[in-house]
Amino acid sequence: MTSANVDPAAAPLTAASAGGSASGRRHAGLTRRLVPYGYLSPTMLLLTVLMVVPIVMVIGYSFRDNVIVNKNPVFAGLVNYAKVLTDADFLAALQNTAVFISVSTAAHLVLGLTFAMMLNTKLLGGITKAVFRIVYILPWLFTIAVIAVIWRLLLDPAGVVNYVLQTLGLIQDGVSWLGEPGTALWAVTFANIWSGYPFFMISLLAALQGISADLYEAAAVDGTNWLQRFVHVTLPQLRPVIISMAVLDLIWTSQQFALIWMMTGGGPLNSTEMLSTYTYKQAFSEYEFATASAAAVIVLLLTAALAFFYVRQQREQ
Template sequence: MTSTTAPDTTAPTQEPVTPDRPRTTLTRRLSPFGYLSPTIVLIVVLMVIPIVMVISYSFRDNVIVQENSVFAGLANYTTVLTDPNFLAALKNTAIFITVSTVAHLILGLAFAMMLNTQLLGGVTKAIFRIVYILPWLFTIAVIAVIWRLLLDPSGVVNYVLQTLGLLQEGVNWLSDPGKALWAVTFVNIWSGYPFFMISLLAGLQGIPNDLYEAAAVDGANPVQRFLNVTLPQLRPVIISMAVLDLIWTSQQFALIWMLTGGGPLNVTEVLSTFTYKQAFSEYEFATASAAAVIVLLLTMVLAFFYVRLQKER
């Protein structure tokens, strides 16, 4: 914006002062907003208004389902924060997003390094590149259906593990309360690691070879080169990706809903499924809004760190 207005700054000094000047200045000031107006309208209609509405709903009772809702203060927040199901969902969400993000990072980095190595030929790397990126090409619905079939007690996973002698009898991966959360997290890891891999691969390809050569001259072994060259160079990408992944994974709804619906016994209930049930099953839009606002606040903390990191860069 400054660059567009800068050339005009000399103009007034060359022209005689006329009554038009205030209008010209006003025009200059408003022009950027005119160009930005489509975006501003979109943001207001699609973001600001819905968010403000949800926040206002969270402070009222009987919203949406009754015409005359009443102000309820913090009652909905108290209800949500003392609900054992919400607290369980919060704990499950923390486990789900932490394990998913760490695994995405480790797998993504491992596969990216493999695709960046000089040890494999171009064709081999191209084949692996396609294979590794496949999970990213499927929609969540397809992933859920595929993994429901694979993890079925009579499915392929149990068959393979039993054939290999690793299991004596079939496991109920998605319906055993002790295993369901881990099974769902595993599927989320499977579906999400390619994005990490691609981003880290781009980061790896941007590291100057000189650094590795200098480290080799200094006598650094491969592990030392990884720890002292690769990781420091990738640090900004890793941190940005990790924060973004934490935010995205905390929003994950469709995969869990289609795999387990939050069951069995609520062991896979996360904040998104909890909020959905409050709204569309119990028709408690006020408590659903309160839960959504809490999720928004938690996400904003992560977003704050992300923005700060971006500014530092």
């Protein structure tokens, strides 16, 4: 499942102990067995404090009335969950997140695969391809805060995107892409597509280079054309990588906060509200830490469902 799983054939070093009295040997054996935990102790300490404790805390918060603000919060049962799940803003956020992550992931896949295949061509020289590869990876190297300001600049009503579209005659007047409920979600999705495809591209390029040339030669001997080779050789070979990348991308994109927060803040009129921005606002704008915690737990459960699918998929391979 993971690269951290080492092959079981490797000899355990713990068996190497020898000599000394019976009790001394037992003592040495115990110490020896504790050695790996010693190496792991900083990691376990950090992950306990930074992962286990916070998750227990947030679950605890979600069942109480207003925590953090209230000094002595009392048990409130499922009140917070009922409040969140019946909140129209939350449901809008859920729907927006679904659109945002599915469109982003689909576009990342299509662009990533197209670019990876163009970069994998035998028709061009190595240097040309290397230059294009760097250009294609560039969007991924900028932090999300930078991506957000670039696209706010480009999509400004007086910005260069509107100028180009007007010059081409595609629109009449300048569109306020981020200011209108009808276009804002598509605008942030577009910015996210632009910033996220390179990761797919890099992984798919590596996978493409791993496909044996024999498969293509055999297909060519059978007289297949380019499209047939793509459908019958390339896609089946890439399938495992595509599926795992897609699930990971759905998970990562659902966690996107900075881009939305800096481009639209969830507006206008909730049109770009995501589960992440909704949770953040509940906590740090409304100071409703208990409902924020309930929303945070729901987000965690949704992610766990996706992760479960991912792990099962990895096992099948």
